[in-house]
Amino acid sequence: MSENSPRSLQAVVLAGGLSRRLGGVPKAGLVVDGQTLLARTVDAAAGVVRTGTAPSPGETTAEAGETAQAVVVVVGPGDRIPQWLAGAKHAGGVATVQEDPPFAGPAAGLAAGIGALAGESGHVLVLACDMPGAGDLARRLVAEWAACAPGEGIMAVAGGKRQPLAAIYPLPELRAAVAGARVAHRLENASVFSLIASVKMIECAVPTGLAADIDTWDDARAQGIAVAPPTAEGHQLENHDELLQAWTQKLLEAFEIADIEVDIHAVLNLAGVAAHSIVRPAAPLTTFVAGMAAGLAAGSGQVDEATAMKAALGLAKKLSAAEAPAPGSTGAAAAEAPAAE
Known part of the structure; x- marks a missing residue:
């Protein structure tokens, strides 16, 4: 079996941002084609990673740094994630964790996410929760990742812009980078680029629209979220x-x-x-x-x-x-x- 096979792949989905440019409305709960963005992203990740042992009922939440036998780990507020995952086909195979301190940025979130993964070898697919095209994006990354050398990862590049939250990282090298950043106190409010600076990555060119994310209400409308849901959050978003x-x-x-x-x-x-x-x-x-x-x-x-x-x-x-x-x-x-x- 090739080292770069789906059975050596796990996934981390980041869903812990503050969505400041959406007025604080969580991106993870926005609905596209009848499914929340988080549910779509989890299904996208689960569709390409290996079959593993899912957490048993009542054990779907892990503290930062704990090891959970999960194939897909979602990083975000644990009290909201079950609601956002309600429409996901693979919600039962998900563990959740929140970065410490909460909302400390994507580097801290990624560190918490890999801390909840099992094993020391293999690779990890990392996806932000706000990309409606996550399914096609994940499949393209996995297809190109098959040609990566040992210890090497692959990152999507759309319109010349590198996408560190649409990438597959070698897990041992990423764990080492997190350990170094933690010792240097460079996780809280730090960037993913700074975290992965020492990790060898190759680029995977993808169509710009495939990696489009939702940062603003204009972005949301462009992805078909034309009417805000009948909630206080939706009213604020609208x-x-x-x-x-x-x-x-x-x-x-x-x-x-x-x-x-x-x-x-x-x-x-x-x-x-x-x-x-x-x-x-x-x-x-x-x-x-x-x-x-x-x-x-x-x-x-x-x-x-x-x-x-x-x-x-x-x-x-x-x-x-x-x-x-x-x-x-x-x-x-x-x-x-x-x-x-």
Whole structure:
């Protein structure tokens, strides 16, 4: 049997994000084609991993660091996961764990997830819960992974962008990377790129749409989530853009600059790039500095407000993107690199 066979593969599904750009509405519970995103992703993972021993009833939750005999581990809030998995065909073969501390970012989530896997050898499929195309994506990764050398993994690349949460990692090397990051206190709010900097990965080009995820309400609509569910969460999701517009206008009026137009999507895009390329706390810091720079430039009469803001956001975005580690990088810059979620 080949080392890179489905029987040597387990899976971790990350479902523990705060969904800030969705107003706090959990991505895992969004419904596409009658199934939650988490249920779709778990079924996608279960469809390509080996047949293993599922946890018995009452033993589906593991503490971070414990070993559970599970083929698919979901990382996220344990009190919500059963609800999100209600429509999954393979819900019975899932163990759950939450990163410590909760909502500490994707690197911490991945560390908790592999801590709940059995064995020291083989590979682990890692998927974020917010990709509607996870089924086709997982099958493509597994097909290409068959050609990987021992100790090597494979990562999806869509539109030139590496997708560390759509990848298959060699489990021993990933465990070693987690152990090193834990000793160095580099797990909480750290990026997956920084965590895997020492893991040898090859790239698997996939169509951009196949790796499309849901970060915003516009993304949700593009994936067919046109009507929010009749819940308080759904109502908040449906009105997310309106809430942001209203809040921005309220801030502008309070600071007596209501005549300035703010490109909300450009600001959020900058925040996303900074969070993905450095660490998550870099997002608010970067947008704050860019705003200060734009204000100073406009206030000095150098340019008008709109031009100053566009230039500041553009420069900050370029600088943030440049901080992302190069493929295969293991240097200091990669060690400090970026949050991906």
